[in-house]
Amino acid sequence: MENFNYYTPTQIVFGKKSEEEVGKLVEKAGCKKVLIHYGSGSVIKTGLLDRVITSLDEKGIAYVLLGGVVPNPRLSLVYQGIELCKKEQVDFILAVGGGSVIDSSKAIGYGVANEGDVWDFYAKTRVPEACIPIGVILTIAAAGSEMSNSSVITNENGWLKRGCNSDYCRAKFAILNPELTMTLPEYQTMCGCVDIMMHTMERYFTTASPMELTDRIAEDLIRVVMKNAKIVLNEPDNYEARAEIMWAGSLSHNGLTGCGTEGGDWASHQLEHELGGMFDVAHGAGLAAIWASWARYVMDADVKRFAQFARNVMECPDTGNDKEDAICGIEAMERFYSSINMPISLSELGVEPKEEQYTELAEKCSFFGKRTIGVVKKLTKEDIYKIYKNAQ
């Protein structure tokens, strides 16, 4: 196995009514003025924002509001947030929402704490050296951004979707109340489940010699999400199932399921990022649509691993033929995605790129031929093009 670092300083406050702790937690962080950052306004409709403000008020903590974060969060709003925070002397950012709101909050946090253009950190021309403290009240179990060191922002100028990883942005606390996810539309809930599974699958598929404990935890986590996704599909108000998914979402992206496996593959995420940038599709649905095409394209490079996945996660019988079992696993995953109403092709995703768009996707995803993606098989621009095409 590989040497590894594991760092998850985020305090998790998990359970019913846990959002009522927010004032106390911001106070404990020693902060005085909060930017409450949120999305479309469902947090207003559900009364969550009121409860948050009440809790802050009780501790005498001031706040300003900035809503309007959209899926694939935009750089322009990040710039607005930075300006607002500086003007209002905000010293804490509270993300009330899902991955997009958290990622937008992290970008604002970088922008306030560092000089210069925050996009540099996403364009990878500079690295951040600080971030103002972030807290999270999670309303969507999906991105895992509440415990991760990553954020992804879309620059409308060219529709480039790029990520920035740094421990500075890790949330001080994350409040996880599964009840808050019960009002989500089914499609969004299922997209979240795919995203959660994929954060562990990306780490699972790697050429590094695996760590047994990490493998078992990873396999368990994926199975638990699959089982509870099906429960939630029929019973959206099932607290226990929502809780299993929510906690799995955080553990799936905090590094635990990658300990000793040297980072993971991440090609599927890179492939989806370009789709998201160009077509603004839901991240989880994009991942479901592209994964099997990626898997079939690369499986020969590590067929034993795909066979293990098939047997231990997808309940495929061990036929003794790794290749056969690997294919069984990929097909079983496609059936699972279909069973939770997730797309398994670009057309099911509602995307039908023109020929020049396939080329553009491959160009952008490979940084115009300047990088490969993935580790199971290092994928060139040409490989990337084929995977997109095979997914159509």
Next chain:
Amino acid sequence: MENFNYYTPTQIVFGKKSEEEVGKLVEKAGCKKVLIHYGSGSVIKTGLLDRVITSLDEKGIAYVLLGGVVPNPRLSLVYQGIELCKKEQVDFILAVGGGSVIDSSKAIGYGVANEGDVWDFYAKTRVPEACIPIGVILTIAAAGSEMSNSSVITNENGWLKRGCNSDYCRAKFAILNPELTMTLPEYQTMCGCVDIMMHTMERYFTTASPMELTDRIAEDLIRVVMKNAKIVLNEPDNYEARAEIMWAGSLSHNGLTGCGTEGGDWASHQLEHELGGMFDVAHGAGLAAIWASWARYVMDADVKRFAQFARNVMECPDTGNDKEDAICGIEAMERFYSSINMPISLSELGVEPKEEQYTELAEKCSFFGKRTIGVVKKLTKEDIYKIYKNAQ
């Protein structure tokens, strides 16, 4: 499932040669003068202490030394450490060793950062309000203290062994190099494996409605430790097996395997603490010697849980009879402990209490009848006496 808090801020640096990072990590913590705290001197013999000092020297970090920590670490050495730290203006404690050294370091850290007698925190008459920063270079995979919020100290005045839990003492970093554990005697390695398993078993046996993801992780962790304990028994230099055990040791006591299960039972630990206080036995061996007696005494209070443990961890067949399966699981665990040369009774542990000592153990363990222990079944002084007797 129950609401829960999960907080593991300790940065883990895992793998070969990771101890060479220590100077950099102390520097990052912003500290200038380190107390290097250690045990019997094996860290000198193996050359580890020299490597640590070299790494600190390279970063210009000063240090003072304090060795002599023994298993069931003593309050008197803690007092010495506090005095030394104050005199030398130490601002960081580096524990180089196993659980005893880490626990002693935490107690010193409390003593330096708080006024008054540090024993108060262990006697539970006051709670600590700070701790100076702690770092760990782990040489024994066992106690999990490198990621936990607990420490246990023995007061020679009455041989009272008491614990103190507080997030203030959580280590800033823990360096985990499995190679450092290869020179341990077999007995100590196997004691460590029992301790690791028991940290999860204590959390697993609880009357709280379980969380599925936590259960699966817990069951896997125990199985992985059992499998790799047997490997290490025959191949003490097997890096991969040592690494599995070492990482399991940290995860087993950082809270992960108790998420949603409300704290766990912990009666076996309380029972062992009194044995350790009176007879100075190795902690893991004491746990192995007492566990089955505890399990048989309490199993009827939650026979379904014991049956699940038997089937999912101990590979007992599901006969449909919970009680029969529960007993199968307990017996299988006894066979496992025997197979790794661990005691399954007090006499095998080398302890033969006189009648008045049984009474004294039960008196002390129940705080002279003022508390019960455990949650699966709340155990009174009388219950405790019987469990000790049944273990003889």
